[in-house]
Amino acid sequence: MTTTTSNRYALAIDLGGTKVEAALVDPNGAIFPPSRFRAPTGRASSSDQLAESVRTVIRKSTAALPDDAELLGAGIGSAGPISLSRGEVSPLNLPAWRDFGLRAVVEEELPGLSVSLRGDGNCIALAEHWIGAAQGVKFFMGMVVSTGVGGGLILDDRLIDGPTGNGGHFGHVEVGGEDTVCGCGGTGCVEAVASGPKTVEWAQAHGWTGTTGEELAAHYADGNEIAVQAVRRSARAVGHAIASATALVDLELVAIGGGFSHVSADYIALVAEAITDRAAFPFITKVRVVASALSHDGPLIGAAALVHHPERLSEAARA
Template sequence: MTAWVLAVDLGGTKIESALVDAEGRLLPGSRFRAPTGGRSSSQQLETSAVSVIQQALGALPEGDEVIGVGIGSAGPITVAEGLVSPLNLPAWRDYPLKALAERLVPGVPAVLRMDGECITLAEHWIGAAPGEDNLMGMVVSTGIGGGLILGGRAVAGPTGNAGHIGHVEVGGFDDPCLCGGTGCVEAIASGPHTTRWAQRQGWSGESGEDLAASYAAGDPIAIAAVRRSGTAIGQAIASATALVDLDVVAIGGGFSHVTPDLFDIVREAIAKRAPFPFVAKVRVVPSGLSGEGPLVGAAALIHRAGYRS
């Protein structure tokens, strides 16, 4: 008999669910996806959530069991009440996602954490940073999220939002952010914000994939857009390292693949902190996981409960 965790990952464009075993492996045929999106109603979002959870449950092999539900959500969240309020999903404010999961999968524990913490747990478990005691995981995609492991333990904070690097403000930028800040790294460097900035400069593409192709072709606006994004990410990482003395930052998410050069640009921004060696020493690496990382990390909330706060 195999013990599975039903893992759920809620983001700005999709919600996914899958069954994950104690080695971090997804059960083939158990991964399901449904759309979310900023224009979705609360009912549409709930329908998508119910759909992926029920479909994943339906893939459970006979004789096996589900031992818990791990939920990673874009933030902000409220851990104590099990509520989610993803910035890019305005129809869900204080939505009881944990309670929904508990109704659909009764009799087992459900744990909710921010998606950034989940990706960090996944990198620490089977990704780019096993054994690292001072680690930040980042997701650079529709939004920018993050999570922290400090002293070998995940740090969620009292509300569950510790590590929310996407809403750290960086210098030299005045882009307004939905959170109310100005110059937040998410408002500058996420995939949608980077493409919109490029469009305002006269670029004619529509998506992050288009921007990647334009960058590879040498388009000067695409190059400037990616450099702008990477610089902001590097500044944010340097600031976070100055605060909590990180050793490694592992970056994943769809827009992190826009070009391998993005990582060099990030590192260049950090290198400017050379007078502070404890900041400049931080290593920035690509995620060691495929797109399964957020689901693996959500499963880690149950399978590796001793690592979470």
């Protein structure tokens, strides 16, 4: 078999609260479209059903590997928390999996290949830093606002994931003035306030009669008062938490992706506006907030970066 730089692929896997997705990604960060497959997950799924969904997308994606190509290894981005050393995941929105050995499942499907696991927020940060909105930015946070809220930190050009792999777990930073109880046991966590499902729940509790994030977006565009309040509450919580993160690690840029970040055309602007409350601290208000440059591809591209660009990880993580 003859391979070139462009046909040496990484298998990228993205596990979330509603689906698992897999695809082959080349060294330039491009997804090979015929290899992209997804299968359902969800809160009601059993452990066996979740594992079978993972195996299904792996088998379909690897079957699409071109005859003249090489598979280098696999990268997994998973909703967290995770255990980096044990290769286990405990996604908050997938209760059937607690300390589940996801890396071992993938290794069984890909004998002889290396498999790397990180939190999905970290993968999003890696993707934006590699080929997205944060190219050339040394101090950066990538984040997603969707079924959950996640994040990943790039500090001085290196991913900071910590000894357990859970560094940058932005969704479970608490927001001042909020008392919503989070599934993690905290009170007022960004995820419990600002995620799509939790924002829909808040709107319903205040008299809104819709049921989905898509309906909330439509009613926001129509000027429905409760929908407007709900979306602004979500954006404000995200903005205040970004301000706190910037106070801690002096961020230059934050890029936001995820389905719920598209709930309104001005969502990113509303997040940025909330940061201006810290006007007395210019080093906080200088942080720029932009939309993800990678849309829904970020988690897969970041998972592939674990294979194609291990030098972007911290030295401790590589060890």
